[in-house]
Amino acid sequence: MKLADRAMLQLQKLIIDRNFAPGDRLPSEVVLGERLHVSRTVIREALRGLSIKGLVEVRNGAGAFVRSPTTNLLSELLGMCVFHLEAGDVTSGHILEVRRILEIEIAGLAAQRHTPEDLAALEHPLTLMADPGHSAEEYARIDYQFHNALATASRNPLFPIMLGSILEVLVQNRVLRIPPS
Secondary structure, three states: OOHHHHHHHHHHHHHHOOOOOOOOEOOOHHHHHHHHOOOHHHHHHHHHHHHHHOOEEEEOOOEEEEOOOOHHHHHHHHHHHHHHHHHOOOOHHHHHHHHHHHHHHHHHHHHHHOOHHHHHHHHHHHHHHOOOOOOHHHHHHHHHHHHHHHHHHOOOOHHHHHHHHHHHHHHHOOOOOOOOO
């Protein structure tokens, strides 16, 4: 294994283990090099790899910062779904199948872990859904709000990101039509 790959794995572990929180500026390349016993060039290459993975953002002159997981970050990874959709290897049905499986787990956890605030956030879109006068696009937006509230109620911060990313892929490929709110 190359030194840069090893350094990248060590830095990744530090980030995942929460030694650095999202938004934190990482120590300088010199300090990281001393800490990991590698050269500054090796650290620079490791940071480039972490940047490609989306774990850090390198800002010229300001340093490297830990990125927060976002729907955009996960959407980039799920962008491979788009590639496979276009290639014909994956269908929108495959993506919807993954969404259904994910939503079943989310609903189960939300039922166990919800707070009173979560219930209030779920009630609003449910009330709106009961009105039959919505267009398909309006209903899709309300449905999206409901499922996002449900994912939040699961108390797992990754579920809103994952579900949101899947929905973004479906919207980008016109499987779902959700107008901006």
